[in-house]
Amino acid sequence: MKTVLFLFAGMCCFLLSSCSQSASGPLFDGQSLNKWSTAGEVGLDNDLFILSGADARAVLKNGTYRDFTLSLEMRTTQGGKGAVWFHTGPELDKGYRVAINNDRDDPVWWKMSGSLVAVRNLTKSFVKEDDWFTLDITVEGKAITVQINGNPVVEYIEPAEPFRTADHAAARLSEGTFAIVGEGAGAIEIKKITVATLDLKETGTDPNAQMAEAADEQTDNILRLHQEDFPVLDYHVHLKGGLTSEDAARQSRRTGINYAIAPNCGIGFPITDDAGVINFLHEMRPEPFILAMQAEGREWVATFSQEVRDEFDYVFTDALTFTDSKGRRSRIWIPQETWIENEQEYMNLIVDRICSVLQEPMDIYVNPCFLPPQMQDRYDEFWTEERMNRFVDALAASGKVLEINARYEIPNKAIILKAKAAGVKFSFGTNNAGAEVGKLEYCVRMKEECGLTAQDMYKPKIKI
Numbered sequence: 001m002k003t004v005l006f007l008f009a010g011m012c013c014f015l016l017s018s019c020s021q022s023a024s025g026p027l028f029d030g031q032s033l034n035k036w037s038t039a040g041e042v043g044l045d046n047d048l049f050i051l052s053g054a055d056a057r058a059v060l061k062n063g064t065y066r067d068f069t070l071s072l073e074m075r076t077t078q079g080g081k082g083a084v085w086f087h088t089g090p091e092l093d094k095g096y097r098v099a100i101n102n103d104r105d106d107p108v109w110w111k112m113s114g115s116l117v118a119v120r121n122l123t124k125s126f127v128k129e130d131d132w133f134t135l136d137i138t139v140e141g142k143a144i145t146v147q148i149n150g151n152p153v154v155e156y157i158e159p160a161e162p163f164r165t166a167d168h169a170a171a172r173l174s175e176g177t178f179a180i181v182g183e184g185a186g187a188i189e190i191k192k193i194t195v196a197t198l199d200l201k202e203t204g205t206d207p208n209a210q211m212a213e214a215a216d217e218q219t220d221n222i223l224r225l226h227q228e229d230f231p232v233l234d235y236h237v238h239l240k241g242g243l244t245s246e247d248a249a250r251q252s253r254r255t256g257i258n259y260a261i262a263p264n265c266g267i268g269f270p271i272t273d274d275a276g277v278i279n280f281l282h283e284m285r286p287e288p289f290i291l292a293m294q295a296e297g298r299e300w301v302a303t304f305s306q307e308v309r310d311e312f313d314y315v316f317t318d319a320l321t322f323t324d325s326k327g328r329r330s331r332i333w334i335p336q337e338t339w340i341e342n343e344q345e346y347m348n349l350i351v352d353r354i355c356s357v358l359q360e361p362m363d364i365y366v367n368p369c370f371l372p373p374q375m376q377d378r379y380d381e382f383w384t385e386e387r388m389n390r391f392v393d394a395l396a397a398s399g400k401v402l403e404i405n406a407r408y409e410i411p412n413k414a415i416i417l418k419a420k421a422a423g424v425k426f427s428f429g430t431n432n433a434g435a436e437v438g439k440l441e442y443c444v445r446m447k448e449e450c451g452l453t454a455q456d457m458y459k460p461k462i463k464i
Contacts, residue, residue, distance in 0.1 A: 028193040049190040056182030063177035067198040069138045073191040080186030085179040094170040102129045110231035114153040118168045123258040141207035155253040159214035165227045233258045236429025243435040261289040266296025274308040313460045316364035319357040332372045347382045358398040366403040369411040396422040401458040407431045409442040425458040
């Protein structure tokens with residue numbers, strides 16, 4: 001009987017909290033800050049709500065919200081950054097926060113505006129400093145949605161048992177007030193804040209049905225990366241196998257993995273000249289992706305101008321295509337185009353060609369240390385200590401980034417450890433062959449086994 005009473009009491013508490021929300025309406029309309037409790041350098045100037053510096057804080061007084069859409073029109077000045085909290089209290093000791101950060105030079109480049117901090121961190125900056133933008137945060141049952149300028153950037157469903165580290169244990173849905181906090185040297189300027197409460201009966205939202213769609217975070221290595229403040233970016237994704245940009249955006253939001261989309265550029269590939277690059281960038285720049293160029297073949301440097309190549313956020317290439325010792329164009333992933341007369345001599349040729357490719361004007365060396373299919377089962381045998389050292393020395397001297405490739409599960413742990421010791425930066429890449437992009441399983445495993453940290457990862461030069 002006591003158990004029944006306890007459950008009934010808990011249900012009543014849930015129903016009561018769902019019905020006890022504060023009213024919809026403006027929370028700031030340019031006239032007054034009376035609804036907010038402030039600390040630090042917070043004020044009203046020219047009808048703007050301004051939080052300046054790292055100690056600025058504003059907490060909504062007497063606000064109790066559970067299901068809502070919170071809308072802010074804001075901008076950041078140079079160095080201005082912070083967060084919007086929801087389901088929190090006066091001490092900010094619970095709830096979630098959404099990042100406000102448009103500084104593309106920030107060393108913590110993986111928590112840009114719109115990030116649901118520690119749950120869905122975003123690597124792409126969607127707006128520039130000093131530009132006005134809208135931020136909409138919606139909580140509807142167990143679903144959290146974040147939009148920037150009307151475009152969804154986060155879609156998250158909190159499961160029944162979310163995985164949380166000790167530092168983020170209180171990041172859970174409940175109910176509470178809103179807060180805005182400054183965390184940078186610059187300012188956050190706000191024109192308008194409004195809230196619209198949601199009634200789950202009216203919207204037809206069933207939190208239990210939502211939770212059935214949620215990921216199992218106890219086995220989700222991607223969520224764990226977010227929790228430990230590690231950049232979560234697949235630097236090597238292709239729109240192929242029927243994968244559209246809309247599909248990729250949905251997959252990215254669902255898995256919590258940010259995507260860099262890369263077209264194949266070169267002779268015989270989808271993009272063959274500067275005009276094709278310009279068209280691709282014009283179409284894709286507004287999309288929620290970092291944009292990279294996969295340079296194909298050894299003639300790519302002459303095929304595409306530097307001016308156009310520099311419009312990508314970064315450029316990568318591999319050493320899978322080269323001219324062999326008899327002048328034959330080889331594509332070593334295709335057995336019919338790979339002529340191996342002496343395996344050890346051919347392996348030396350591969351190392352020679354890799355070292356040559358590292359001198360090309362690209363940022364990331366991908367599909368690294370790949371071997372032809374007929375040699376792959378003896379990978380560790382061919383990559384001897386001497387060959388690994390020669391490769392890593394050339395890589396470190398070139399300043400190029402080393403991809404850890406999930407599709408081929410290369411390079412091996414020994415090469416990664418040597419590269420880390422040499423100060424090489426890394427990227428994670430799927431190089432998907434079809435429409436379903438994976439979850440970087442090999443990359444995450446190598447990250448753990450090799451002790452890679454956020455500082456070991458390559459920071460793209462992201463453009464808007």
